[in-house]
Amino acid sequence: MDGDHACCEGALAAGCRFVAGYPITPSTAVVERFARRIPRVGGVFIQMEDELASSIAIQGAVWAGKKAMTVTSGPGYSLMMEHIGLAVMTECPCVFVNVQRGGPSTGLPTLPGQADMMQARWGSHGDYEIIALCPDSPQECFDFMIDAFNLSEQYRVPVMFMMDECIGHMIEKVTIPEADKIDVTPRNYTKLPPDQYLPFKPAENMVPEMVKAGDGYRIHVTGLTHDYRGYPVMSADCQEELVHRLVNKINRNEEKIRHIIATDIEDADVVVIAYGITARVAVDAIALARKQGVKVGLLRLVVVWPFPEAVIRDLANKGKALVMAEMNYGQIYYEVERCAQGKVPVLLAGHGGGDVHKTEAIAEKIVEANKCLS
Amino acid sequence: MSVIDELQQAVKNSPRQSPGDEHPMSNFLRMDRIPHIWCPTCGIGTTVNCFAQALERCSIPLDDVAVVSGIGCTGRVAGYVKTDSFHTTHGRAIPFATGLRLGNPKLKVVVFSGDGDLFSIGGNHFNHAARRNLDMTVICVNNFNYAMTGGQVAPTSPTDSVLTTSPYGNFETPFNLPFLAESVGATFVARWTALHIHRVTESMIKALMKPGFSFIEIIAPCPTIFERKNKFGDGLDRLKFYHDNSEIIHGAPTKDVDIGLRNKIIVGEFVDIERPTFIESMNAYLKRRLGSDYDIYEG
Numbered sequence: 001m002d003g004d005h006a007c008c009e010g011a012l013a014a015g016c017r018f019v020a021g022y023p024i025t026p027s028t029a030v031v032e033r034f035a036r037r038i039p040r041v042g043g044v045f046i047q048m049e050d051e052l053a054s055s056i057a058i059q060g061a062v063w064a065g066k067k068a069m070t071v072t073s074g075p076g077y078s079l080m081m082e083h084i085g086l087a088v089m090t091e092c093p094c095v096f097v098n099v100q101r102g103g104p105s106t107g108l109p110t111l112p113g114q115a116d117m118m119q120a121r122w123g124s125h126g127d128y129e130i131i132a133l134c135p136d137s138p139q140e141c142f143d144f145m146i147d148a149f150n151l152s153e154q155y156r157v158p159v160m161f162m163m164d165e166c167i168g169h170m171i172e173k174v175t176i177p178e179a180d181k182i183d184v185t186p187r188n189y190t191k192l193p194p195d196q197y198l199p200f201k202p203a204e205n206m207v208p209e210m211v212k213a214g215d216g217y218r219i220h221v222t223g224l225t226h227d228y229r230g231y232p233v234m235s236a237d238c239q240e241e242l243v244h245r246l247v248n249k250i251n252r253n254e255e256k257i258r259h260i261i262a263t264d265i266e267d268a269d270v271v272v273i274a275y276g277i278t279a280r281v282a283v284d285a286i287a288l289a290r291k292q293g294v295k296v297g298l299l300r301l302v303v304v305w306p307f308p309e310a311v312i313r314d315l316a317n318k319g320k321a322l323v324m325a326e327m328n329y330g331q332i333y334y335e336v337e338r339c340a341q342g343k344v345p346v347l348l349a350g351h352g353g354g355d356v357h358k359t360e361a362i363a364e365k366i367v368e369a370n371k372c373l374s
Numbered sequence: 375m376s377v378i379d380e381l382q383q384a385v386k387n388s389p390r391q392s393p394g395d396e397h398p399m400s401n402f403l404r405m406d407r408i409p410h411i412w413c414p415t416c417g418i419g420t421t422v423n424c425f426a427q428a429l430e431r432c433s434i435p436l437d438d439v440a441v442v443s444g445i446g447c448t449g450r451v452a453g454y455v456k457t458d459s460f461h462t463t464h465g466r467a468i469p470f471a472t473g474l475r476l477g478n479p480k481l482k483v484v485v486f487s488g489d490g491d492l493f494s495i496g497g498n499h500f501n502h503a504a505r506r507n508l509d510m511t512v513i514c515v516n517n518f519n520y521a522m523t524g525g526q527v528a529p530t531s532p533t534d535s536v537l538t539t540s541p542y543g544n545f546e547t548p549f550n551l552p553f554l555a556e557s558v559g560a561t562f563v564a565r566w567t568a569l570h571i572h573r574v575t576e577s578m579i580k581a582l583m584k585p586g587f588s589f590i591e592i593i594a595p596c597p598t599i600f601e602r603k604n605k606f607g608d609g610l611d612r613l614k615f616y617h618d619n620s621e622i623i624h625g626a627p628t629k630d631v632d633i634g635l636r637n638k639i640i641v642g643e644f645v646d647i648e649r650p651t652f653i654e655s656m657n658a659y660l661k662r663r664l665g666s667d668y669d670i671y672e673g
Contacts, residue, residue: 064477
């Protein structure tokens, strides 16, 4: 099956029983499959009037007790930004799938891009942290969708599932394990009675326990800055306590959330860093460069946000030259450069999207990086 | 004695609260959030009172009720009612309520928000929720302006209204909300003013008990901005205006109930029809198509 279909199956396996979506290429196949599958599984698909509606309908469903996601691409993702902020502020666990295409604006609806990575990170107003995952195959679309849902429940945070058009439309064999072999994180509902429960008081891991509407807790949930009771408080002190926790509950757990796949980097002089479809092109580029005698390895970022700063710092401290390969003009490159702190050369193999990298383009950067070392 | 005199007399004669007494609405309001932010003689509080009475008379347990608001003065209702309550983003209360209701069809979902929130930034969502006949009651407090941000012109501001962004008077044509609601498929449509408290409560009861998409517009005084800038006096003067200028015509054709700045206001229950709800349609349709592969969805 293709990545879009595998993504849908992963969501179902993770317990997702509510999807609100709006048609947009190249993501539509995810919701088409969900619309076909969900009546036989027990749940709801609704095609909303736009992405603004989709991205908040899922949050209503979450507070009703469902696991929920929405699925979109470039322009639709732009429309969803305000509600990513709402999900962050109200600590609403949900998943936003973005099958990236070329942008800006309508851009290249049927061709790939990886240029929404910073938008995933900072697209809504205010200061916050989210989690973003990048699969590089249909199998990973299935496997990591389950991770995406589990992480959203564990940290009560919207998780961005950042596919791209290539991965979405790529057909490969996907192995779906038996249901009892799939590790699904249930929502962390409180055991406290209503008179002792404070909906936004952090428990372990800085994450508050949840309830759902209709359970008699009569909670108040607001996008305004709020105290432990969920009541609005317009003060710098409350803002500091709340927003600092929203940021720290992700940042301080970066190591636990971290998911990187390192290949042949121990003896490498050059390390290519990549994610999504570009990581697959990088494998070929690395083989090509190795033929030319360059000791080069691959660091693949599955979790791009929160950014594995310590890993990059460590590579820089070991004197390895870094090549960032991505389908944009340096969105993650500047993160890598920041963490390298000028200790090693950091090169960008980037372009504006529309096609995957040419293998040679990345290989040339590897060779160039290797020359910079000597 | 005029209605206004009667009201004043009734207030004078009502039992006085002593400092230690429990507030009569304490079961329904988050008393730890009182005093509220609404201006003296604003109409929003009146509508909340009517809502509390309607819920009580319907015998709907408060644990089963969820109130969803957008942003604005009326958007603050969700913050004061002691039900599960959600203060969402500007214009998006209805799609949030859509997810909430579909996620748990046992909830009684009520959207309580203002005219700018529901019909300007959120207009499209109103259309589609009504078209789908989603089970929810939408209560719109219409004060003809964006009051929270200081009194800007709204899509409901009558032509000639003076507001901060229509300083020479509004030259646009406002929405006729009952006409809009009927044309997009609402099954119950009523309009009252904040003076008609018993009738508001009665209509709310009907709306709450009726399956499907029900809509109530309540015209309410905004003494600080709309009434002041348009020289209507204070909130009480405005209630007097409502009293002298509103006419009850149940079943009036909604196309005829548009509102002018100083014209007669037609109020009443205009629409009350039967139509299958979204969930009823979904269940009936999918059962027919999928047979034993489909279990009736109940949440």
